[in-house]
Amino acid sequence: xxxxxxxxxxxxxxxxxxxxxxxxxxxxxxxxxxxxxxxxxxxxxxxxxxxxxxxxxxxxxxxxxxxxxxxxxxxxxxxxxxxxxxxxxxxxxxxxxxxxxxxxxxxxxxxxxxxxxxxxxxxxxxxxxxxxxxxxxxxxxxxxxxxxxxxxxxxxxxxxxxxxxxxxxxxxxxxxxxxxxxxxxxxxxxxxxxxxxxxxxxxxxxxxxxxxxxxxxxxxxxxxxxxxxxxxxxxxxxxxxxxxxxxxxxxxxxxxxxxxxxxxxxxxxxxxxxxxxxxxxxxxxxxxxxxxxxxxxxxxxxxx
Amino acid sequence: xxxxxxxxxxxxxxxxxxxxxxxxxxxxxxxxxxxxxxxxxxxxxxxxxxxxxxxxxxxxxxxxxxxxxxxxxxxxxxxxxxxxxxxxxxxxxxxxxxxxxxxxxxxxxxxxxxxxxxxxxxxxxxxxxxxxxxxxxxxxxxxxxxxxxxxxxxxxxxxxxxxxxxxxxxxxxxxxxxxxxxxxxxxxxxxxxxxxxxxxxxxxxxxxxxxxxxxxxxxxxxxxxxxxxxxxxxxxxxxx
Numbered sequence: 001x002x003x004x005x006x007x008x009x010x011x012x013x014x015x016x017x018x019x020x021x022x023x024x025x026x027x028x029x030x031x032x033x034x035x036x037x038x039x040x041x042x043x044x045x046x047x048x049x050x051x052x053x054x055x056x057x058x059x060x061x062x063x064x065x066x067x068x069x070x071x072x073x074x075x076x077x078x079x080x081x082x083x084x085x086x087x088x089x090x091x092x093x094x095x096x097x098x099x100x101x102x103x104x105x106x107x108x109x110x111x112x113x114x115x116x117x118x119x120x121x122x123x124x125x126x127x128x129x130x131x132x133x134x135x136x137x138x139x140x141x142x143x144x145x146x147x148x149x150x151x152x153x154x155x156x157x158x159x160x161x162x163x164x165x166x167x168x169x170x171x172x173x174x175x176x177x178x179x180x181x182x183x184x185x186x187x188x189x190x191x192x193x194x195x196x197x198x199x200x201x202x203x204x205x206x207x208x209x210x211x212x213x214x215x216x217x218x219x220x221x222x223x224x225x226x227x228x229x230x231x232x233x234x235x236x237x238x239x240x241x242x243x244x245x246x247x248x249x250x251x252x253x254x255x256x257x258x259x260x261x262x263x264x265x266x267x268x269x270x271x272x273x274x275x276x277x278x279x280x281x282x283x284x285x286x287x288x289x290x291x292x293x294x295x296x297x298x299x300x301x302x303x304x
Numbered sequence: 305x306x307x308x309x310x311x312x313x314x315x316x317x318x319x320x321x322x323x324x325x326x327x328x329x330x331x332x333x334x335x336x337x338x339x340x341x342x343x344x345x346x347x348x349x350x351x352x353x354x355x356x357x358x359x360x361x362x363x364x365x366x367x368x369x370x371x372x373x374x375x376x377x378x379x380x381x382x383x384x385x386x387x388x389x390x391x392x393x394x395x396x397x398x399x400x401x402x403x404x405x406x407x408x409x410x411x412x413x414x415x416x417x418x419x420x421x422x423x424x425x426x427x428x429x430x431x432x433x434x435x436x437x438x439x440x441x442x443x444x445x446x447x448x449x450x451x452x453x454x455x456x457x458x459x460x461x462x463x464x465x466x467x468x469x470x471x472x473x474x475x476x477x478x479x480x481x482x483x484x485x486x487x488x489x490x491x492x493x494x495x496x497x498x499x500x501x502x503x504x505x506x507x508x509x510x511x512x513x514x515x516x517x518x519x520x521x522x523x524x525x526x527x528x529x530x531x532x533x534x535x536x537x538x539x540x541x542x543x544x
Binding site: 133134164191234295298 | 522532533537538
C-alpha cells in the first residue's frame with residue numbers, strides 16, 4: 001500500500017498537532033516515525049488508521065480514499081495503539097478469536113503469518129491477557145493486529161517499556177512481516193530501532209524535519225561532533241553548555257558527545273577541549289549516529 | 305557506607321519464586337542501576353525494598369531500617385517515582401507539591417519553601433497554577449522526581465523513569481539524577497535503555513529472579529568481554 005500524505009494539518013481546538021505535513025510511505029516499507037512527546041506522531045497514526053479525519057489536506061492509502069472508502073480500507077489495516085488494546089479479562093486465545101471474528105476470519109486461516117510470534121505466546125493461551133508480562137502482552141497485541149492479514153500495519157510505540165532482548169526479537173518479527181509484503185509504519189523512542197527502518201521521518205512540534213533512509217540521514221548530517229571521556233560527567237557537561245562555541249552536550253553511554261560550531265576547523269575545536277585538560281581523559285572527532293542527528297535537529301528547533 | 309544492604313532476599317508467590325536469594329549493597333550518594341528483562345523480578349524486589357511487600361525470607365535494610373519489621377520508618381526516608389509518575393493530573397503543580405509535602409509530614413512553612421525551590425529549579429514559574437495534565441511529558445517527569453524528593457529522602461527509587469521518552473528529554477532527566485547524586489542523595493533506578501546503564505556507578509542484572517551480574521559497568525564489560533552494556537545484557541539474558 002503506497003501511502004501519499006499531502007499537506008496534512010490537524011488541530012485540536014487552538015492546538016495544531018500537525019502542520020502541513022507532506023510524506024510518501026512506499027509500498028512494502030518498514031517506515032519509522034520518530035519525534036519527542038507531543039510532536040504529532042500519534043495524531044498522524046490515528047489519521048492513517050482512519051480514526052480521525054485531518055483538519056486539512058489529503059491522504060490516499062493504496063487505491064482507497066480515506067473518507068469515502070473508509071470501511072473497505074479498515075479491513076486492510078492492523079492498528080496497535082500505544083496502550084495495547086487487549087481485553088485483559090479474556091485469555092490469550094479468546095483475544096485472538098475475538099479480533100479474528102471482528103474481521104470475519106479465523107485464527108487458523110492466517111496462522112502462517114502470525115506463527116513466528118504466536119508460537120512464543122501459545123504456551124500461555126489459557127492465561128488471561130491481564131496476567132501476561134509486558135513483553136508477552138506486546139506479542140499478543142501484535143498477533144491481534146495481524147490476524148486478518150492487513151496490507152498496512154500501524155504500530156504506535158510497540159516497544160516502550162520492553163527489555164533490550166525482547167525488543168530485538170520484536171524487530172526480527174517486523175523484518176519477517178516486511179518480507180510478507182506488508183507495509184509497516186512504526187513509532188519508537190529507541191534510536192537503535194530507527195536504524196532498522198527502511199525509511200524514517202522525524203516530526204517536531206507538528207512539522208516534518210527530515211525524511212530519508214536512516215543511513216543516508218546520518219551520512220549526510222553536518223555535525224561537528226566530538227566524543228569526550230571524563231570521570232566528572234555532571235560537572236563537565238555544565239561547563240560545556242556554558243561555552244559559546246558549543247551547540248549542545250549530552251551523555252552518550254560512557255562518553256559525552258559535544259557538538260561544536262560547524263565553522264570551527266579541527267585544530268580550533270580541539271583547543272576548546274584543551275581548556276578542560278584537567279577534567280578530560282580524551283576528546284576526538286567522530287561521525288554522528290541517528291541519536292546525535294535527532295538531538296541536533298530538535299535542539300536547533302528549540303533555539304529558533 | 306551502605307544505604308541499602310540486601311542479603312539472600314527471597315519472594316515466593318505460591319510455588320513461583322519471583323526473587324531468588326539476591327544479595328547486594330548500595331553505597332550512599334551513588335547511582336545504582338537495577339537492570340533485568342521484563343518479568344525477571346525487578347519490580348517485586350523493589351517493592352520489598354520500599355516496604356510495600358514482605359519478603360518470604362532473607363534480610364534487607366534501607367536507610368538503616370529493616371524492610372520486614374520497620375516498613376513505616378523506611379517510607380519516611382525514601383522517595384519513590386513509579387512508571388506512571390504518581391502525580392495528580394487534575395491538581396496544579398503547586399497543589400501536587402503541597403499534597404505530597406503533607407503526606408510526608410512537612411510543616412506549612414517547609415512546604416512553601418520546598419514549593420518555591422521546585423518551581424524555580426524547574427523553571428515552572430509561569431505554570432505553577434497549571435493543571436499537571438496539560439504539562440509536557442518532560443516536565444511532568446521532572447516534577448514527579450522533585451515531588452518524590454520533597455522530604456529530602458536519603459535515597460530515591462525510580463522505576464523506569466524514562467520509558468517512552470525521546471533522546472533529549474531522557475538525557476535532561478539524567479542531568480537531574482546526576483545533580484541529586486552530587487548532593488549526596490542515593491539513586492536506585494531501573495531502565496531498559498542500556499546507554500543509561502553506563503551512567504550508573506554500579507549495576508546489577510537480574511535474570512529469572514537471580515542477580516547474575518553485579519559491578520561497575522566497566523568491571524562487568526571486562527569480565528564478560530562485552531563492548532557495551534547492551535551486548536552484555538543480551539549475552540546474559542540469552543544464555544538462560
